[in-house]
Amino acid sequence: MSRRNPPRNGNGKLTLKERMPLDAQAVSSSMSGITVSPRTPKFTHRMGRNDEADDEVEMSLLREDERQQAAHGLDVEGQSSSATHSLSNEDKRAMVLLCVLYLIQGVPLGLALGSIPFILREHLSYSQLATFALSGYPYSLKLLWSPIVDSVFFVSVGRRKSWIIPMQLVVGTIMLYLSLNVQVLMDDASNHVNQLTFLFTSLVFFSATQDIAVDGWALTLLSHESLSYASTCQTIGLNTGFFASFTVFLAFNSEAFTTKWGVPHLTLSAYLKFWCVMSYAVSLWLLFFKKEKKEALSDADMSIKAVYKQIWAICKLRHVQLLIIVHFFAKVGFAANEAATSLKMVEKGFLREDLAIAVLIDFPFQIAGGWLAANWSRGDHPLRPWLVAFWPRYMFALIATLIVYWFPKPPITMGFFVFLVIHTVFSSFTSTVQFVGISAFHTRVSDPLIGGTYMTLLNTFTNLGGTWPKYFVLKGVDLLTVASCKAKEGASELVVKATECVSEEGKTACTEAGGQCIIETDGYYMISVVCMLFGVAFLVLFIMPTxxxxQALPTSAWRVKMS
Incomplete structure (x- = not known):
């Protein structure tokens, strides 16, 4: 590792030439003096002569010094990015690389947030599943260590490769360890919940660290005109990895599915070994065959301490604070649907492999949705598709709750299965539109000088807004559920009210006593209603006007001056 201060100009500010996009010539850099070519898409803040009242409201979000910076930014930032642009061969190769890197990140997420909870549902209660759900938190808290990833690296290896390569090697090693021990842990899951949670939390932690570096690399790997496709690469890569570990794995892991279709049975151990090899292979390819372009020097201090100060300075911007509040509560309305609906359907008899097929059919539509959303998010209203998609997403969440309530006794008919597939396609399409839309907005406003950290700052609160409610939703389902154990004693039927009939231990004890757990009040429905009511109110009263x-603010309003 090396550390040195970059040369500064006389007044300590970047010249106009330095602010303009640089060519592809290699420029040496160090861990304490780095800049990235300003490739963030710029959009024009158009002020109409008759919109002075609206402009005053928008500019009131800024302090006086910020208003002055914004005013200067209007003249310097340039033209709108809505013009048509064809992808160059270099951009296409960069997009393929980004998709592969995001794919490797999606595999651990698909296991930790998808298939493993479904497999454990047969052995654990919702409260125990809430404990395992903590394994997804590192992906939402990566902001805490992102400045280290942005500031420390080996110059000889590359700013981003210095982190991507070792993180992928560590992820592959953890997968190798899991492949050798996971069967023992899963067979007695109730006694190994903490160990499983620790292992998958570690797996997600190192994947999240890789994501910081990949997000930062995307800002310079793609050309200025093609940056809106960075979120498309993320959607394609992450979704492919996620669904490979979720739906595809669940299908091929099911003996019923493999017997029906005559395909080989895939064990969790074999699946983990395969992705261990893939992680190693991609890491070696990056090390020996992919050369990272050196980034231009800056007169700004980019030490770890300076980047943490930069984060604090960004968080003090009033409009950033408003965006954080929006992100923190925006997904509460969907929390019950995303955390518990699929588990409830499986509990009512919906086969895991049928669920896998339904989501697998949906996958091509998600890829198409990501591409369309990337185009919709270009121009002067990048948050429009994100806002519009809220309403159909709430509608599909309500329909999902009604599906669980009226779920037929298995086996389900083909007509009902087709209905579930259609519902899944449209529901996930709205989710994809929102994901790509908000990611494109983050890419647009992020300062490329600390690209990985700025993107991570904004994405952290987006992810955290979808992660923190899950623990409370799953806990709340058990807490609000009222169950009774019906057991026959001689010729009479004995009914025992017991909260233990909600937990796996209570259900086991009831079964051993010759009884059956009957749910009288399912906490899932109450949690769903509360979440959706809060979500709609928060959307109308706060999210939409904010x-x-x-989105009307100029790009320069999202920047803070580096010391």
Missing amino acids: ARKL
């Missing part, structure tokens, strides 16, 4: 003001 988002319209935020």
Whole structure:
């Protein structure tokens, strides 16, 4: 590792030439003096002569010094990015690389947040599943260590490769360890919940660290005109990895599915070994065959301490604070649907492999949705598709709750299965539109000088907004559920009210006593209603008016001066 201060100009500011996009010539850099070519898409903040009242409201989000910076930014930032642009061969190769890197990240997420909870559902209660759900938190808290990833690296290896390569090697090693021990842990899951949670939390932690570096690399790997496709690469890569570990794995892991279709049975151990090899292979390819372009020097201090100060300075911007509040509560309305609906359907008799097939059919539509959303998010209203998609997403969440309530006794008919597939396709399409839309907005406003950290700062609160409610939703389902154990004693039927009939231990004890657990009040429905009511109210009263003001701000308003 090396550390040195970059040369500074006389007044300590970047010249106009330095602010303009640089060519592809290699420029040496160090861990304490780095800049990235300003490739963030710029959009024009158009002020109409008759919109002075709206402009005053929007500019009131800024302090006086920020208003001055914004005013200068209007003249310097340039033209709108809505013009048509064809992808160059270099951009296409960069997109393929980004998709592969995001794919490797999606595999651990698909296991930790998808298939493993479904497999454990047969052995654990919702409260125990809530404990395992903590394994997804590192992906939402990566902001805490992102400045280290942005500031420390080996110059000889590359700013981003210095982190991507070792993180992928560690992920592959953890997968190798899991492949050798996972069967023992899964067979007695109730006694190994903490160990499983620790292992998958570690797996997600190192994948999240890789994501910081990949997000930062995307800002310079793609050309200025093609940056809106960075979120498309993330959607394609992450979704492919996620669904490979979720739906595809669940299908091929099911003996019923493999017997029916005559395909080989895939064990969790074999699946983990395969991705261990893939992680090693991609890491070696990056090390020996992919050369990372050196980034231009800056007169700004980019030490770890300076980047943490930069984060704090960004968080003090009023419009950033409003965006954080929006992200922190925006997904509460969908929390019950995303955390518990699929588990409830499986509990009512919906086969895991049928669920896998339904989501697998949906996968091509998600890829198409990501591509369309990337185009919709270009122009002067990047948050429009994100806002519009809220309403159909709430509608599909309500329909999902009604599906669980009226779920037929198995086996389900083909007509009902087709209905579930159609519902899944449209529901996930709205989710994809929102994901790509908000990611494109983050890419647009992020300062490329600390690209990985700025992107991570904004994405952290987006991810955290979808992660923190899950623990409370799953806990709440058990807490609000009222169950009774019906057991026959001689010729009479004995009914025992017991909260233990909600947990796996209580259900086991009831079964051993010759009884059956009957759910009288399912906490899932109450949690669903509360979440959706809060979500709709928060959307109308806060998210919609705030988002319209935020997207109208110029790009320069999201920057802070580096010391």
